[in-house]
Amino acid sequence: MSSAEINxxxxxxxxxxxxxxxxQFLTSWRPFFSGFHLIVVKDPELKEELNIPEGFDxxxxxKTDMEKVVGASNATMFSGYSCRYFGYLISKKKYIVSIDDDxxxxxxxxxFLVDAVTQxxxxxxxxxxxxxxxxxxxxxCEGADFVRGYPFSLRSGVPCAASCGLWLNLxxxxxxxxxxxxxxxxxxxxxxxxxxxxxAMLPISGINIAFNRExxxxxxxxALRLAGEGKVRWETLEDVWCGMCLKHISDHLGYGxxxxxxxxxxxxxxxxxxxxxxxxEGMKLMEKSVPFFESLKLPETALKVxxxxxxxxxxxxxxLGSDDPAFTQAADAMVKWIQLWNSVNSSARS
Amino acid sequence: MVEPANTVGLPVNPTPLxxxxxxxxxxxxxxxxxxxxxxxxxxxxxxxxxxDGDPSKKIHVPEGYDYELYNRxxxxxxxxxxxxxxxxxxxxxxCFGYMVSKKKYIFTIDDDxxxxxxxxxxxxxxxxxHIKNLLxxxxxxxxxxxxxxxREGADFVRGYPFSLREGVSTAVSHGLWLNxxxxxxxxxxxxxxxxxxxxxxxxxxxxxxTLFPMCGMNLAFDRDLIGPAMYFGLMxxxxxxxxxxxxxxxxxxxxxCDHLSLGxxxxxxxxxxxxxxxxxxxxxxxxxxxxxxxxxxxxxxNAKLSKEAVTVQQCYIELSKLVKEKLSSLDPYFDKLADxxxxxxxxxxxxxxxxxxxxx
Numbered sequence: 001m002s003s004a005e006i007n008x009x010x011x012x013x014x015x016x017x018x019x020x021x022x023x024q025f026l027t028s029w030r031p032f033f034s035g036f037h038l039i040v041v042k043d044p045e046l047k048e049e050l051n052i053p054e055g056f057d058x059x060x061x062x063k064t065d066m067e068k069v070v071g072a073s074n075a076t077m078f079s080g081y082s083c084r085y086f087g088y089l090i091s092k093k094k095y096i097v098s099i100d101d102d103x104x105x106x107x108x109x110x111x112f113l114v115d116a117v118t119q120x121x122x123x124x125x126x127x128x129x130x131x132x133x134x135x136x137x138x139x140x141c142e143g144a145d146f147v148r149g150y151p152f153s154l155r156s157g158v159p160c161a162a163s164c165g166l167w168l169n170l171x172x173x174x175x176x177x178x179x180x181x182x183x184x185x186x187x188x189x190x191x192x193x194x195x196x197x198x199x200a201m202l203p204i205s206g207i208n209i210a211f212n213r214e215x216x217x218x219x220x221x222x223a224l225r226l227a228g229e230g231k232v233r234w235e236t237l238e239d240v241w242c243g244m245c246l247k248h249i250s251d252h253l254g255y256g257x258x259x260x261x262x263x264x265x266x267x268x269x270x271x272x273x274x275x276x277x278x279x280x281e282g283m284k285l286m287e288k289s290v291p292f293f294e295s296l297k298l299p300e301t302a303l304k305v306x307x308x309x310x311x312x313x314x315x316x317x318x319x320l321g322s323d324d325p326a327f328t329q330a331a332d333a334m335v336k337w338i339q340l341w342n343s344v345n346s347s348a349r350s
Numbered sequence: 351m352v353e354p355a356n357t358v359g360l361p362v363n364p365t366p367l368x369x370x371x372x373x374x375x376x377x378x379x380x381x382x383x384x385x386x387x388x389x390x391x392x393x394x395x396x397x398x399x400x401x402d403g404d405p406s407k408k409i410h411v412p413e414g415y416d417y418e419l420y421n422r423x424x425x426x427x428x429x430x431x432x433x434x435x436x437x438x439x440x441x442x443x444x445c446f447g448y449m450v451s452k453k454k455y456i457f458t459i460d461d462d463x464x465x466x467x468x469x470x471x472x473x474x475x476x477x478x479x480h481i482k483n484l485l486x487x488x489x490x491x492x493x494x495x496x497x498x499x500x501r502e503g504a505d506f507v508r509g510y511p512f513s514l515r516e517g518v519s520t521a522v523s524h525g526l527w528l529n530x531x532x533x534x535x536x537x538x539x540x541x542x543x544x545x546x547x548x549x550x551x552x553x554x555x556x557x558x559x560t561l562f563p564m565c566g567m568n569l570a571f572d573r574d575l576i577g578p579a580m581y582f583g584l585m586x587x588x589x590x591x592x593x594x595x596x597x598x599x600x601x602x603x604x605x606x607c608d609h610l611s612l613g614x615x616x617x618x619x620x621x622x623x624x625x626x627x628x629x630x631x632x633x634x635x636x637x638x639x640x641x642x643x644x645x646x647x648x649x650x651x652n653a654k655l656s657k658e659a660v661t662v663q664q665c666y667i668e669l670s671k672l673v674k675e676k677l678s679s680l681d682p683y684f685d686k687l688a689d690x691x692x693x694x695x696x697x698x699x700x701x702x703x704x705x706x707x708x709x710x
Contacts (some may be wrong), residue, residue, distance in 0.1 A: 068480060079575025081455075109469065128354065132555055132561060132562070133560050133561065133562035133563075133616075134562075134563075135524065135532075135562060135565070135616055136526070136546065137550060137564060138530060143544065143545075143546065143547060143548060144531075144546070144548065145531070145537050145544065146533075146537065147531065147532050147533060147534075147563050147565070147592065148532050148533055148534040148537075148563060148565070148597070148636075149524050149534070149563025149564075149565075149594070149596075149597040149600070149643065150534075151642070151643050151644055152640060153644050159535065162483070163474070164493065164495060166496070171496060171505075171507065172495075172507050172508050173505055173506070173507060173508055174506075174508040174510075175505075175508070177505050177506065177508075184503065184505070186496070186504070187503060188503055188504065188551060188552075190497060190550055190551050190552040191548055191550050191551070192534055192548075192550040192552065196557075197493075197556075197557050197560035198481075198560075199557070199559045199560070200492075200493045200557035200558075200559070200560060201491075201492050201493065201495035202492065202494075202495060203492075203495065203507050203510050204495075204507060204509075205495065205507065205508065205509070233508065234508070237508075237509060239509075240508065240509030241410065243509075247493065259493075259495050267680055279498075282509075283512055286509060286510075286511045286512075287511055287512070287513055288395070289516070290491075290492070290511050290513075350482065
């Protein structure tokens with residue numbers, strides 16, 4: 001499938017602007033963003049005006065818009081990296097592609113620029129195979145197939161809910177790891193897309209991600225906020241928490257999550273050692289989250305994504321609430337998110 | 351188009367890792383000429399050749415290799431009545447080699463597998479990569495999106511729980527194949543010309559709770575950790591099924607590895623698979639398996655081993671009882687197979703009595 005074959009009208013590219021000047025970012029992505037509708041959401045805490053180059057089909061949303069749609073008190077849900085979720089909320093498209101504003105297109109081993117948008121949409125349009133591992137990775141791509149021993153009944157796959165891309169140059173490592181290995185850059189281009197098996201947990205990064213909004217939109221929850229959350233990825237965990245919820249709900253509803261291609265080139269920003277100086281709350285929260293998600297079983301009766309989120313929020317409050325106030329806040333945010341989702345999207349429902 | 355590596359002139363590896371701790375097990379019915387290509391990487395190691403088919407046929411082993419060879423007569427002599435668990439006229443007989451080995455690690459490879467080239471054109475030392483995979487921990491409890499975190503240049507990603515970063519011991523390293531991919535007969539018939547030309551530069555741990563189709567063409571494992579579970583089943587002559595030997599072993603070892611918190615890796619290294627077997631012959635062998643696997647896979651996905659099963663042998667015996675209980679109704683073959691699984695363990699324990707240090 002080439003970019004000519006995907007339906008651009010089904011896609012919104014949602015960019016969370018944590019930097020005011022998006023010139024370099026959008027200019028470098030122009031070949032691949034052109035023809036698509038863009039939603040740029042400005043971090044409500046960013047004071048400067050956004051600088052957006054000409055020639056894009058773009059709608060920009062800022063704090064004022066957020067307050068109009070969800071009310072002033074709820075607008076705080078969308079600060080920092082979470083601003084993009086406002087874009088997810090108000091989008092009307094089937095697919096969302098989201099890339100951090102410090103990433104530019106990567107080059108593949110042949111030297112060609114990678115069209116991350118098209119690759120993400122291809123991933124989302126093709127089935128996922130979470131119930132049995134295919135050792136040749138994506139069986140639907142050109143030149144590959146299911147291997148000997150792969151059950152035939154599982155070869156039609158399931159709908160793909162999300163496509164998690166990767167990063168060359170500055171990989172999405174945490175602050176302690178990057179601080180320890182200051183010179184380490186990711187130069188390994190792994191030419192594969194694969195489905196993350198059902199029941200397997202993974203840390204989903206928000207840096208380069210796409211999802212089927214029609215299928216699982218409400219499951220991308222802007223919920224977990226670290227005390228002292230910052231404006232660099234090393235100081236956040238919102239996407240990792242969101243990803244744990246998304247994966248669990250996808251597993252429950254029989255959808256798949258893919259990982260691998262496409263790569264983006266992630267630029268330097270921030271200082272891992274500086275981020276390390278902040279008290280690293282995230283580590284502790286992740287440790288508590290793992291056994292929770294491992295043992296969690298959503299009720300059979302939760303058949304809609306929204307219901308799954310509500311049930312998940314209940315379980316978080318009951319089982320993790322006493323461990324850390326961040327979890328209680330996350331649970332409340334998840335419930336609030338569903339209320340907002342339903343109210344904003346009720347008129348859009350068919 | 352993908353080509354095998356030309357290894358002519360490459361010097362034999364002067365520092366072969368684990369030279370005295372690893373055996374290479376090769377099943378064959380014809381000749382071992384392919385070992386000429388592998389000389390730079392495999393010559394320092396000891397070979398265990400399991401000769402299938404007509405025992406009177408002389409198998410030619412290239413000069414310079416140190417080996418022991420077992421044919422059917424040897425298998426019958428060594429195992430006596432227990433030899434019934436070792437397949438005849440099927441490469442499944444290779445597991446006899448695992449049983450007689452006295453080494454900690456096994457690398458098994460098919461006689462139509464040559465040395466692959468990586469994207470830079472360099473010959474891939476598959477054995478060295480397998481050893482690296484086995485000596486590094488696995489990470490089955492949480493998926494790392496940058497694949498093997500212990501590899502040079504990689505690491506755990508943000509959000510990966512720190513308590514899980516030590517990983518667990520790796521029991522199995524499952525390699526892949528360029529050129530002729532490991533397809534089943536129906537796929538071969540539909541896509542006779544398809545060649546795998548995609549070199550995916552990654553090793554990854556297969557998550558706990560996930561089953562996979564294990565191919566025996568390019569495989570290595572820690573015999574101490576998982577050896578007794580590497581039984582390749584009853585295939586070939588007199589059996590209703592073929593080409594499911596490695597699959598069966600793969601489902602068994604994965605259930606046991608998950609139970610014992612051992613890791614299974616897949617990905618690199620690649621070998622170059624040169625021969626496509628006849629798809630019509632394959633279809634006849636696989637036919638029943640294609641239907642049976644629909645039942646077998648849910649069986650393995652739901653198989654639960656008891657807390658008391660703490661050794662591989664105990665796990666395997668328990669599994670054999672579950673096979674008898676749950677799969678015999680599918681076909682009486684599974685009743686026989688369950689018995690053969692027990693015979694295998696008995697034979698294994700006989701040939702590998704626990705050492706003075708208590709190692710099973």
